[in-house]
Amino acid sequence: MDSDDGNCFQMMSDDQEDEMGMEELRRGPWTVEEDLTLINYISLHGEGRWNSLARSADLKRTGKSCRLRWLNYLRPDVRRGNITLEEQLLILELHSRWGNRWSKIAQYLPGRTDNEIKNYWRTRVQKHAKQLKCDVNSKQFKDAMRYLWMPRLVERIQAASATSGATAAGSPGGSTSTITTMTGGGRAFDNNLESIGSFSNMVPENLGASVSSPISELTNYYHFPANEASDPADYFCSGQMSNYQFEQSLAGLSEGYYSNYGLDFQPMDQSNNYQYVDGGETSDNLWNAENIWDTNYDI
DNA sequence: AATCTAGTCAACCGCAGATCA
DNA sequence: CTGATCTGCGGTTGACTAGAT
Numbered sequence: 001m002d003s004d005d006g007n008c009f010q011m012m013s014d015d016q017e018d019e020m021g022m023e024e025l026r027r028g029p030w031t032v033e034e035d036l037t038l039i040n041y042i043s044l045h046g047e048g049r050w051n052s053l054a055r056s057a058d059l060k061r062t063g064k065s066c067r068l069r070w071l072n073y074l075r076p077d078v079r080r081g082n083i084t085l086e087e088q089l090l091i092l093e094l095h096s097r098w099g100n101r102w103s104k105i106a107q108y109l110p111g112r113t114d115n116e117i118k119n120y121w122r123t124r125v126q127k128h129a130k131q132l133k134c135d136v137n138s139k140q141f142k143d144a145m146r147y148l149w150m151p152r153l154v155e156r157i158q159a160a161s162a163t164s165g166a167t168a169a170g171s172p173g174g175s176t177s178t179i180t181t182m183t184g185g186g187r188a189f190d191n192n193l194e195s196i197g198s199f200s201n202m203v204p205e206n207l208g209a210s211v212s213s214p215i216s217e218l219t220n221y222y223h224f225p226a227n228e229a230s231d232p233a234d235y236f237c238s239g240q241m242s243n244y245q246f247e248q249s250l251a252g253l254s255e256g257y258y259s260n261y262g263l264d265f266q267p268m269d270q271s272n273n274y275q276y277v278d279g280g281e282t283s284d285n286l287w288n289a290e291n292i293w294d295t296n297y298d299i
Numbered sequence: 300a301a302t303c304t305a306g307t308c309a310a311c312c313g314c315a316g317a318t319c320a
Numbered sequence: 321c322t323g324a325t326c327t328g329c330g331g332t333t334g335a336c337t338a339g340a341t
Contacts, residue, residue, distance in 0.1 A: 027310080028310075028311090029309075029310075029335085030309090030310090048327090049326080049327095050326075050327075051325080051326065051327095052326095063326075063327085064311085064312090064326095064327085064328090065310075067327075067328085068309085068310065068311085069310085071328095072308095072309075100330065100331090101329090101330090103329060103330085114328095114329075115309075115310090116308080118330075118331085119307070119308055119309090120307095122307095122331095122332095123306060123307060124306095127305095127306085
């Protein structure tokens with residue numbers, strides 16, 4: 001970091017002045033020296049009590065700033081690198097359930113911080129809502145996410161799993177696409193998922209005892225029939241599925257899987273059931289977004 | 300080569316709830 | 321009980337970078 005120290009000393013907000021007094025505090029990017037100071041102090045004294053920690057460690061930072069730096073960057077179990085397909089799927093799933101509860105969502109993605117997930121959502125997901133000209137919180141967008149993007153993600157996860165199937169034997173859930181991306185201090189994603197109690201509690205009995213992870217169950221659920229069009233958009237649009245079948249499919253999604261998992265997804269209402277297949281303006285906007293189905297498309 | 304634009308992400312801000320004195 | 325302080329959360333900002341023009 002070559003940040004100008006002069007620029008890093010700024011007036012604090014009332015909140016910060018209350019916390020730290022009127023002495024000058026550093027802001028902006030952390031230097032290597034500051035990082036080392038914080039790491040060393042925490043290794044000796046542990047984390048918590050951030051304001052007194054900042055003072056005791058002689059860091060001219062607010063307690064908040066120290067906490068944030070530690071939790072989002074310096075913590076040894078922070079995992080860096082691209083969000084994997086499985087993680088993307090889990091984020092979409094959990095966000096549909098909990099909304100912008102980033103810290104809660106982050107609890108289910110070991111090594112990922114709420115900040116990272118929030119950034120992912122804002123930069124990737126909201127971008128595509130914008131492209132589709134719909135609000136990210138609209139039912140239209142949520143349905144597109146749930147019935148189009150998530151199945152697509154599952155396909156890609158399964159494809160990745162198939163290409164490395166030999167080495168995947170015995171891997172929980174058969175999801176192996178994370179393996180190559182999880183280096184450094186990263187822990188095995190699937191194994192972590194297995195340790196998540198609340199998720200295992202959600203696993204319905206009728207899915208059998210072989211269930212190993214929520215991801216594998218998600219992928220199993222979203223899997224489209226092999227003899228149908230490989231692309232879920234094609235599947236719905238190709239005419240191979242009648243409006244009635246489509247309606248039943250969506251009803252099945254709402255009443256089957258999600259109710260089994262104790263999730264509170266609402267079934268689509270009658271008027272919306274057909275919006276993706278009736279050739280209307282809305283469906284054009286959604287289906288014609290070709291890049292969404294590009295194999296390299298990463299939401 | 301210079302400039303513009305969009306994407307990414309670390310860091311800050313304000314607020315609310317929890318905890319402490 | 322009450323006010324002060326601390327902690328954690330979600331929203332937002334701005335620096336930096338890569339790609340496009």
